[in-house]
Each structure stands twice: as structure tokens, then as C-alpha cells.
Amino acid sequence: xxxVLLDVQDLVVHFRVYGGYLKVLDGVTLQVxxxxxxxxxxxxxxxxxxxxxxxxGILPQPPGVxxxxxxxxxxxxxxxxxxxxxxxxxxxGISMIFQDPTAALNPVFTIGEQxxxxxxxxxxxxxxxxxxERAIETLRSVALPDPLRILESYPVQLSGGMRQRVxxxxxxxxxxxxxxxxxxxxxLDVTIQDQILRLIHRLAEDRKMAxxxxxxxxxxxxxxxxxxxxxxxxxxxxxxxxxxxxxxxLHPYTKALIACVPKLTGEGIAEGIPGRIPDYFExxxxxxxxxxxxxxxxxxxxxxxxxxxxxxxxxxxxxxxGEENR
Ligand code: SF4
Numbered sequence: 524x525x526x527v528l529l530d531v532q533d534l535v536v537h538f539r540v541y542g543g544y545l546k547v548l549d550g551v552t553l554q555v556x557x558x559x560x561x562x563x564x565x566x567x568x569x570x571x572x573x574x575x576x577x578x579x580g581i582l583p584q585p586p587g588v589x590x591x592x593x594x595x596x597x598x599x600x601x602x603x604x605x606x607x608x609x610x611x612x613x614x615x616g617i618s619m620i621f622q623d624p625t626a627a628l629n630p631v632f633t634i635g636e637q638x639x640x641x642x643x644x645x646x647x648x649x650x651x652x653x654x655x656e657r658a659i660e661t662l663r664s665v666a667l668p669d670p671l672r673i674l675e676s677y678p679v680q681l682s683g684g685m686r687q688r689v690x691x692x693x694x695x696x697x698x699x700x701x702x703x704x705x706x707x708x709x710x711l712d713v714t715i716q717d718q719i720l721r722l723i724h725r726l727a728e729d730r731k732m733a734x735x736x737x738x739x740x741x742x743x744x745x746x747x748x749x750x751x752x753x754x755x756x757x758x759x760x761x762x763x764x765x766x767x768x769x770x771x772x773l774h775p776y777t778k779a780l781i782a783c784v785p786k787l788t789g790e791g792i793a794e795g796i797p798g799r800i801p802d803y804f805e806x807x808x809x810x811x812x813x814x815x816x817x818x819x820x821x822x823x824x825x826x827x828x829x830x831x832x833x834x835x836x837x838x839x840x841x842x843x844x845g846e847e848n849r
Pocket of ligand 1: 776820840
């Protein structure tokens with residue numbers, strides 16, 4: 524893959540809990556190119572946020588334990604970085620915005636205090652006047668009106684949409700090459716969600732940033748991304764150029780996920796996917812989707828399928844596809 528910015532290979536992460544380990548990530552592999560918009564979809568609890576926190580170097584360890592895999596950002600081994608190098612990575616390489624802007628902001632400090640702190644940290648500036656000026660400029664860049672009033676406000680005094688814009692301003696207080704947007708619109712109504720996505724789009728274009736968008740909304744992923752990874756129970760099960768994935772989904776899980784989307788034309792309530800995400804304490808052997816898969820074969824219970832390239836822009840991890848997997 525040309526001009527790879529982020530390269531994650533076979534990432535395995537467990538969580539130590541009473542009585543053993545939760546085997547959450549089971550060999551996650553994904554890549555992001557410079558300035559690319561990549562989507563990551565999957566049910567709640569499938570390991571999307573754990574993957575992103577590990578990439579950012581903010582996975583709490585313990586209870587998290589990185590058992591294996593590699594993460595390279597601009598060719599540098601993230602898992603081998605020292606704390607100062609990780610700080611540099613978060614200052615100028617990767618930033619993340621979270622699903623719930625209310626939880627992401629500290630309720631006892633004003634927006635000004637939080638934003639100015641972020642600017643001081645990111646740019647290493649100490650001069651108060653220039654930090655203040657930069658804070659005002661940053662709030663303007665995320666289309667927040669009346670920045671002086673916002674700087675004096677506490678998070679509780681702002682609407683959900685304004686709080687999410689502040690979080691974006693915090694994440695982009697210094698230039699970044701990759702923005703991870705972890706369900707940035709889920710807690711907002713659809714019109715504000717649309718505004719936030721447009722804002723991220725504009726900032727990504729202006730600043731020539733790559734974006735990983737995590738979303739439950741397949742409509743948003745379809746409209747907004749160039750390539751999509753589908754994740755199930757800690758594994759990437761399908762990867763394709765966005766148009767191709769929606770035109771011709773191959774993995775039984777991807778097909779079921781798309782079939783779950785309610786139709787605006789009113790064709791009844793979607794059936795959903797029977798069963799639930801597996802217990803990570805004792806995940807199913809072989810393909811982790813086999814207890815829910817209507818096409819499961821004997822081999823699916825014994826072996827884990829590898830990602831198989833069905834064409835240049837489409838890979839799937841399923842024994843129904845590819846000689847290597849049979
Ligand atoms: Fe279903 Fe087997 Fe494919 Fe897994 S590998 S999705 S169980 S057919």
C-alpha cells in the first residue's frame with residue numbers, strides 16, 4: 524500500500540480481570556494512507572476503541588496487556604516508544620475525539636483553561652497573550668461564534684454540539700497527521716451530527732489530515748469514507764473500498780450488519796443478528812462469528828480464517844472464500 528501513514532499488524536490485546544484474561548483483540552490488522560478517510564464499523568464491544576487507544580498509546584496497562592502485534596506510524600514502532608516519544612506522537616502525530624463530549628471535558632475548569640492548557644502542551648508556548656490569541660483562533664477554526672464568551676464558559680453552559688466542537692478544537696490545538704474520530708456524533712441529534720462531520724471533513728481537507736471514523740451509522744460511513752474495515756469480536760473480518768463493500772458485501776457478518784439498517788421506505792423492522800458478541804473470557808474457537816453464522820462449516824469451529832484478497836480492493840476473512848482458507 525502506497526504512502527502508508529499507520530500500519531497495524533496482528534495486534535493482540537487482553538485485559539487482566541479477576542480469574543483470568545479477557546481476550547479482546549485477536550490479531551487486528553489495518554492500514555491508513557496519508558490524507559485517507561477510513562471507516563471502522565462493528566457492534567458495540569467489538570474492540571474498536573481498544574484498538575484506537577492502543578494506537579494512541581493511552582491503553583491503561585494494567586489491566587490492558589499487549590500480547591503481540593506491531594504498530595507503525597510513519598515507519599516508527601509505536602509499541603517500542605518511550606513515554607516522551609509517545610507524548611511527541613500525540614502532540615504532532617495523532618489525536619482522538621471521543622463519543623461523549625461531556626465526559627471528555629473537565630466540568631470544573633472553563634473552556635479557556637482547558638484549551639489554553641492543551642495549546643501550552645501541544646506547542647510548548649508560555650506567553651499568555653499568544654496562547655490566548657491561539658485559543659481564540661482555534662475556536663474560530665471550528666466555527667464557534669463568540670469565542671471570548673466560550674473561553675469564559677464551563678462545559679455545562681454549552682450545548683452538546685458546541686462541546687463536541689470544543690473537543691475537536693482541543694484535539695487539533697496543534698497540527699496532526701491523523702485524527703481518530705470515535706463515534707463523534709453518536710450523542711448528538713442528526714442535524715448537529717451532520718454539522719460535526721462536515722466540520723471534520725473541512726478540517727481534514729484544509730490540514731491534509733487522514734481520518735479514522737468509527738461509527739455505528741453505516742449511512743455516515745458510506746457517505747463519508749473511502750475505505751472501510753469491518754470488525755467483529757476483536758478481528759477485522761472484511762476490508763474494502765467503501766463503494767465496493769456496500770455494493771457487494773461478502774462476509775456473513777457484514778451482510779447481516781447491513782441488513783440490520785432500518786429502511787426509511789418502511790419495510791418492517793430488520794431482523795437483526797441472532798445472538799450477541801461472544802464472552803471474551805472464553806471466546807469461540809476458530810472463527811469467532813461461528814456461533815451466530817448461518818453458513819458455519821466444520822472448519823470454522825477449529826481454525827481462524829485469514830484475510831483473503833478477493834480482488835485488489837477487497838479482502839475477507841471467511842472460509843467461504845479463497846483456496847488458502849479452505
Ligand atoms: Fe461463517 Fe465460517 Fe465464514 Fe466464519 S468462516 S463467517 S463461521 S462461514
